[in-house]
Amino acid sequence: MPSKYIVGRVGMFFLTIFLASTLVFFLPRLSGRDPFREKLFEEAQRGGYLEDVDEIAAALNERYGFDRPLWQQYVSYLGEIARFDLGTSQFTFSKSNNQLLAETLGWTIGLTFISAMVAFFIGTGMGAIMEWRRQNTGLLAAMAPFLMMSAVPYFIFGLVLLTVFWFSWLQAFDWELFPPYGAYDPTVEEWPDWSDFRFLGSAVWHATLPALSIVLVSLGGWAMGMRGMMVTTKGEDYMLQAEAKGLPDNVRFYRYAIRNSLLPQLTGLALQIGLIVSGVVLVEIVFTYPGVGGLLVQSIRNSDYPLIQGIVFVLAFCTAVTTLLLDMIYPLIDPRISYSGN
């Protein structure tokens, strides 16, 4: 019965989290670099003053616990991760990693969730209609450009959108159709206030181009997947029987064809989440969106290992949770599947 499946799936989830946190811990430490020392040297060279760098670096490393043996660091790191304590950034002194991520993660999750859902539902619907109204070749022709686009990375397409809808528009009409960067108009409010309609509107307006660059690219893939499944479903005996019973077209479409074709699409969504998150991070950089992407670039430029680790871990955690949830609602959507453990 499902309980065994759930236990197995949750076990898999914890394995993923464990693997992710272990990778996140060991990969940066393989290099043997000392970011504090490097940064101090950089600063000292800029100022032409090279004294005490080693002592300061050693003191800082001691304070951060980087001088302890690796296994001690690892054990205490695992304990911190279990309590969702992501440590302290090396170069953003006043704030902890948790604070930095709390400020940015909401924007990323919102952008990812909304655009992934919009793309999934529109794409799936388009694919279903495309196969159901097969005689309508115009639909297929309309899909062709979306299929082409599905091969292009999100952020490359985002750059195209930025050139077309911001730059060209501005040149042609002397008017900004969409804002080219940021997540909200800084003149509206100091800090996000979602009950303010002006703020809400400007947030939606600013998110349009980033979201479009994700949605337009992903549509084709979902449509093709759904179309393939609809081909199989249409050939099933129960579809023939439904037609023989004289069920109306829309009942056969919604209750018979779509419901039975939807499942592999959900599997696809679960497999794609990681790719979508990677893509969104890059889109945020293109549009200077205040999400995790910008924070990541900043931490990479500073070689801020604790912050990079925190960001990677949090994003891996979010994708793993989403995949887990999708796999969990699977049996609810399709009661045919009995997870008997095999």
Add this chain to the structure above:
Amino acid sequence: MEQAQTSASVASMDWWRTLPDRSDFVRDRAVPIFRYLRRNRLMIIGLGAFAALGLFVGISYLFYSQVDLLGEEQGVNGLVRAASVQANQRPSWNPWSGFPLGTDVQGRDIYAAVVVGIPLSLRIGVIAAAIGVGVGMVLAFVAAYVGGVIDAVIRTIVDSLIPIPGLLVLVLVATSLNPGQGLTVDQLAFVIAVLAWPGPARVIRSQVLVIRERGYVEMARMSGTSALGIIFKEMMPNLAPYALASFVAATSGSILASIGVESLGLGPLDSPTLGSMIYWNIFTSSVLLGLWYWLLPPIIVLIVLFVGLFMISAGLDEVANPRLRRRV
């Protein structure tokens, strides 16, 4: 009359049939493949896109030259120099100034940078994909053949790696290896290869499981062929379309990953790969500065590259799944 014409055109298309010393390989393998290709439109378009890029690069290498800093006319080497050296020139776009696509903020010749960048980016993709498919294939055969615990372990690791956003792991690897001024092109390829194997391993493993039960494999086993003999003589040839399809997919994925890693500023910043061109574009917010002519060339080339690879892999899918062939 009409019949004569078609036979004449067939004869002219089949000119290679008249070659005196055509080997068995040509007759049994190359000819059917060539004939099949003529029907597979997606593959033709994809290969055509690649051929166009190849011609662009090749012709440019042969005929494009640039006057370098010392005032000397330079050919191929000058192209590399022009693409990587600061020419101390303002960003500008004037096709008649001697720089057909203009110059970027560092004064580099954009045309030269694109011509040099295409092979570099492809090189990253191909090296990473070759390593990924190689490792994935070995793991797939081990998993599917040995089975039991080893299969379970390999499968679990592959499955649990899939929800982790690959780009971010690559970011970790690249930052940790980053020796200050960026990785070299080949180092980046090896970094990308770190995560290029789970996909191919998954696809090929399931195919090995299917093919292992086929009649001809059973036959070979009964006639006493060794395990390695079965793998290399019986199964490999039949896996070829799948392996090729996952190689193309892995190449596309690796180029995507490399562009992503490079756009975050972790790539070879001194080599003019397409990805580092994108990085410098984002870094200097070129669109906001109105330098669209710097951004568009790498973008267009990348779109042609990705769409071409997508078409080829869709075409190979058709080869691998004969069920799809009838629909087209």
